[in-house]
Amino acid sequence: MKALRWHGKEDIRCESVPDPQIEDPRDAIIKVTSCAICGSDLHLYDHFMPGMQKGDIMGHETMGEVVETGSSIKNLKVGDRVVIPFTIICGECEQCRRGNFSVCERTNRNANLAAKAFGHTTAGLFGYTHLTGGYPGGQAEYLRVPYADATHIKVPKGIPDEKLLFLSDIFPTGWQAAVQCDIEPTDTVAIWGAGPVGQMAIRSALLLGAKQVIAIDYVPERLSMAQAGGATTINFKEESVIERLNELTKGKGPEKCIDAVGLEAHVSMKHPDTVLDRAKQAVMLESDRPHVLREMMYVCRPAGVLSVPGVYGGLLDKIPFGAMMNKGLTIRTGQTHVNRWTDDLLRRIEEGQIDPSFVITHTVGLEEGPEMYKKFRDKQDGCIKVVLKPN
Amino acid sequence: MAHHRHTRSRQTRPSGSAETLAQGLGWFSLALGAAELFGARSMARWLGMEGNERLIRAYGAREIATGIGILTQRDPTPWIWGRVAGDALDLATLGNALRDRHSHHDRVAVAFGAVAGVTVLDVVCANALTGQEPQPRRYFDYSDRSGLPRPPQQMRGAARDFEVPRDMRIPDAMRPYKEPQRPGRPQPSM
Numbered sequence: 058m059k060a061l062r063w064h065g066k067e068d069i070r071c072e073s074v075p076d077p078q079i080e081d082p083r084d085a086i087i088k089v090t091s092c093a094i095c096g097s098d099l100h101l102y103d104h105f106m107p108g109m110q111k112g113d114i115m116g117h118e119t120m121g122e123v124v125e126t127g128s129s130i131k132n133l134k135v136g137d138r139v140v141i142p143f144t145i146i147c148g149e150c151e152q153c154r155r156g157n158f159s160v161c162e163r164t165n166r167n168a169n170l171a172a173k174a175f176g177h178t179t180a181g182l183f184g185y186t187h188l189t190g191g192y193p194g195g196q197a198e199y200l201r202v203p204y205a206d207a208t209h210i211k212v213p214k215g216i217p218d219e220k221l222l223f224l225s226d227i228f229p230t231g232w233q234a235a236v237q238c239d240i241e242p243t244d245t246v247a248i249w250g251a252g253p254v255g256q257m258a259i260r261s262a263l264l265l266g267a268k269q270v271i272a273i274d275y276v277p278e279r280l281s282m283a284q285a286g287g288a289t290t291i292n293f294k295e296e297s298v299i300e301r302l303n304e305l306t307k308g309k310g311p312e313k314c315i316d317a318v319g320l321e322a323h324v325s326m327k328h329p330d331t332v333l334d335r336a337k338q339a340v341m342l343e344s345d346r347p348h349v350l351r352e353m354m355y356v357c358r359p360a361g362v363l364s365v366p367g368v369y370g371g372l373l374d375k376i377p378f379g380a381m382m383n384k385g386l387t388i389r390t391g392q393t394h395v396n397r398w399t400d401d402l403l404r405r406i407e408e409g410q411i412d413p414s415f416v417i418t419h420t421v422g423l424e425e426g427p428e429m430y431k432k433f434r435d436k437q438d439g440c441i442k443v444v445l446k447p448n
Numbered sequence: 449m450a451h452h453r454h455t456r457s458r459q460t461r462p463s464g465s466a467e468t469l470a471q472g473l474g475w476f477s478l479a480l481g482a483a484e485l486f487g488a489r490s491m492a493r494w495l496g497m498e499g500n501e502r503l504i505r506a507y508g509a510r511e512i513a514t515g516i517g518i519l520t521q522r523d524p525t526p527w528i529w530g531r532v533a534g535d536a537l538d539l540a541t542l543g544n545a546l547r548d549r550h551s552h553h554d555r556v557a558v559a560f561g562a563v564a565g566v567t568v569l570d571v572v573c574a575n576a577l578t579g580q581e582p583q584p585r586r587y588f589d590y591s592d593r594s595g596l597p598r599p600p601q602q603m604r605g606a607a608r609d610f611e612v613p614r615d616m617r618i619p620d621a622m623r624p625y626k627e628p629q630r631p632g633r634p635q636p637s638m
């Protein structure tokens with residue numbers, strides 16, 4: 058089959074690889090009808106996340122049709138239509154039973170590696186570094202789904218892929234980002250990053266009833282899409298984020314702050330800390346660029362909440378923890394517990410409360426994947442979300 | 449929903465002038481590195497920073513390594529960023545010296561100014577090589593892409609039926625205060 062494989066920094070290739078096989082009675086094989094490129098894939102593309110190996114198959118936002126099931130799978134049959142969550146879950150361990158799916162204790166087959174890096178293991182993830190199991194991803198014609206009896210979202214026929222695909226990741230991710238804020242009707246929610254995750258967070262915060270939603274980015278078309286979702290926008294290259302946020306909240310700061318940017322925050326001379334971060338990153342004195350975290354901790358209203366869906370990989374410098382502590386802020390973060398939200402979100406899609414396909418700007422075949430990575434990373438051609446059609 | 453697709457190639461990779469600047473900075477690294485490595489003693493004396501010869505030699509070795517990296521590697525970008533980090537270290541060291549009673553402040557200030565000047569060049573070069581600055585580009589208007597069935601103002605709170613799970617709620621004590629509902633008993637809202 059054809060698959061997108063990682064070969065190093067900025068080097069993704071569409072290549073032929075052996076078809077996946079059932080390896081365990083709990084496996085299923087999916088014929089992929091649609092998959093997408095995520096901002097998390099860019100961290101691999103730019104090689105800021107450790108633990109990738111040449112030849113790894115990319116992709117963790119995938120849906121398709123079941124074509125084969127392992128002998129112990131009872132709740133899936135050939136022909137079923139499924140969206141695959143990016144977190145692989147056993148459904149039985151203590152964390153899964155609590156709904157903390159992204160920290161499932163059993164599905165990371167490199168649990169000892171993860172425990173070394175993070176203190177304890179987290180869940181296995183598709184197409185995402187050997188720290189999280191090194192499972193082949195879904196930017197391919199077929200995907201092997203381990204623990205398939207738990208790791209799936211069954212979806213009805215008759216709704217187009219485009220409306221359902223993002224149940225795999227970005228829609229629940231934006232949703233959880235907003236849910237973690239525990240939004241009050243009086244709240245201002247400020248969201249850094251108007252990429253796909255930020256866009257979903259904007260809609261989620263609005264639906265959950267925030268009084269005011271503010272989106273921060275610099276890419277004009279992303280800001281226009283944020284406005285379409287009801288957000289007030291701040292262009293961080295043209296205005297001071299801190300000043301504007303204080304202005305918009307009568308000097309008190311937003312109650313809730315969401316980081317939908319992660320470890321590759323912009324670098325510009327206007328913000329010297331970002332230049333220093335970039336420099337330290339180059340000489341491996343720091344792994345991530347935490348400009349957004351710094352801004353959030355500083356501007357957030359006392360007793361407020363920081364919600365961090367943006368991905369970080371390792372060690373961060375100059376974190377104003379004094380502000381964090383003295384203002385008594387709460388921080389909630391993590392890879393998304395996808396299956397915790399998807400029943401509810403599927404219902405909202407079916408009822409027409411939201412149609413997540415608004416974010417798609419490009420739909421292409423798998424062979425065009427490598428060039429779309431670049432286009433998405435460089436925000437060229439109005440690119441916000443890319444859907445790939447492998448079959 | 450309109451799917452915009454048109455192909456235009458746009459250059460985002462190293463431009464010629466940034467690469468020339470990088471070469472220059474590479475040679476500069478080598479020269480400064482050699483001066484620090486072999487002239488550490490006189491440099492320390494000139495700055496009034498006697499006792500720091502070893503540190504200066506170490507910085508010299510660092511400069512030489514970076515210079516070699518810039519001049520020999522296919523992609524000099526990480527090495528130029530390495531120079532920026534090195535500049536920060538130099539500035540920190542000189543900044544400390546400015547606060548030291550024994551150093552020649554006027555000369556240290558000159559050195560500080562020189563390093564600061566080169567730092568600007570390094571950052572400009574690194575930024576140009578990284579291609580992070582936005583290019584002049586076509587604007588795409590997505591202001592019709594709400595994903596919502598009705599205007600946003602009408603959708604506000606449409607999902608208030610959703611109950612935030614216990615582990616993601618903020619403690620009652622941290623909720624905004626509402627006017628007491630019954631006399632004498634202030635209550636957190638909701």
Ligand SMILES: NC(=O)c1ccc[n+]([C@@H]2O[C@H](COP(=O)([O-])OP(=O)(O)OC[C@H]3O[C@@H](n4cnc5c(N)ncnc54)[C@H](O)[C@@H]3O)[C@@H](O)[C@H]2O)c1
Binds near residue numbers: 366
């Ligand atoms: N927690 C999870 O489970 C989960 C799931 C999916 C994605 N993510 C992460 O969420 C983040 C965003 O993903 P995406 O797909 O939207 O990626 P993206 O790269 O398309 O979006 C990031 C946006 O942030 C903007 N940005 C950069 N620096 C900024 C700054 N200083 N202030 C404000 N905005 C800034 C960029 O212009 C860009 O539009 C990534 O880190 C990704 O890895 C996390």
Ligand SMILES: [Zn+2]
Binds near residue numbers: 098226227
């Ligand atoms: Zn993702």
Ligand SMILES: [Zn+2]
Binds near residue numbers: 146148150152162164
């Ligand atoms: Zn589990």
